[in-house]
Amino acid sequence: MADGSDRVFLVEDDESVRKSLARLFRSVGLAVESFASAGEFLVRGRYDGVGCILLDVRMPELDGMGLQARLLEQACDLPIVFLTGHGDIPMSVRAIKKGAFDFLTKPVDEDVLLGTVRQALVQHRADRAVRLELEALRMRLDMLTPREQEVLRGVITGALNKQIAASLDIAEKTVKIHRGRVMQKIGASNLVELVQICQQLGIEPSLDMKPSGSESSGS
The missing domain is CATH 3.40.50.2300 (Response regulator)
Incomplete structure (x- = not known):
């Protein structure tokens, strides 16, 4: 019709x-x-x-x-x-x-x-x-601060908060705050949804951050 x-x-x-x-x-x-x-x-x-x-x-x-x-x-x-x-x-x-x-x-x-x-x-x-x-979605992405965008790229890489904090040289609790703001501004309810949105927008994961579980097991 x-x-x-x-x-x-x-x-x-x-x-x-x-x-x-x-x-x-x-x-x-x-x-x-x-x-x-x-x-x-x-x-x-x-x-x-x-x-x-x-x-x-x-x-x-x-x-x-x-x-x-x-x-x-x-x-x-x-x-x-x-x-x-x-x-x-x-x-x-x-x-x-x-x-x-x-x-x-x-x-x-x-x-x-x-x-x-x-x-x-x-x-x-x-x-x-x-x-x-x-x-x-792009308008929501533009609402992110430069630091929030850095945290976003770390999150979709699969890195833990402490790994993102170490890579960006900021406190882990600061990463948690930024992560929450990213989820709110982008409108994602969970990590899977956030990753899907980033894929739609062509946002690449950060190559400077190791994903969870990839840390060296050596001393």
């Missing part, structure tokens, strides 16, 4: 096709913005909600493949569904390799088109949720 915020960006130079497709999407509750050219779409500016682009390949000036390239340069994450009456296998392969969600050839069955667009919206919503979660 479509969410009220879902939006289809229809980029099609044929006015009759553009109006017909816009009516189709609106009939199933999807918001539509229509553009007669790739240039018009680029002027619109960035969209941060859930959406997808239905893009005609053959257009004057900047064509669909060219618009796809521009959007990749701009790091636009909206999924693209190509729609063309002149598509061929090599062209569709190139489009998919560059990240297009799908490539449909006119005339396309309405149910197939709607199903493909809905799938693209579902995928974008899921990808966007992951991206927003990572952004929130």
Whole structure:
């Protein structure tokens, strides 16, 4: 089912096709913005909600493949569904390799088109949720002081508090305080969750601290 915020960006130079497709999407509750050219779409500016682009390949000036390239340069994450009456296998392969969600050839069955667009919206919503979660986690990470970040890297290495204290030349009770603040600021309830969050953010363990149980047994 479509969410009220879902939006289809229809980029099609044929006015009759553009109006017909816009009516189709609106009939199933999807918001539509229509553009007669790739240039018009680029002027619109960035969209941060859930959406997808239905893009005609053959257009004057900047064509669909060219618009796809521009959007990749701009790091636009909206999924693209190509729609063309002149598509061929090599062209569709190139489009998919560059990240297009799908490539449909006119005339396309309405149910197939709607199903493909809905799938693209579902995928974008899921990808966007992951991206927003990572952004929130990075904001929490930025709240840590430099010392707390050092302690964090020691903790996810598996080092004991006393090992982290020795490596950073601070008191063990100070490490405990920093460790508690790290857990609170990051929003982790236990060590496993903290490690998983750090893996998501690409934070590497500290190589300067030995993990628990790795201390030399020699005298």
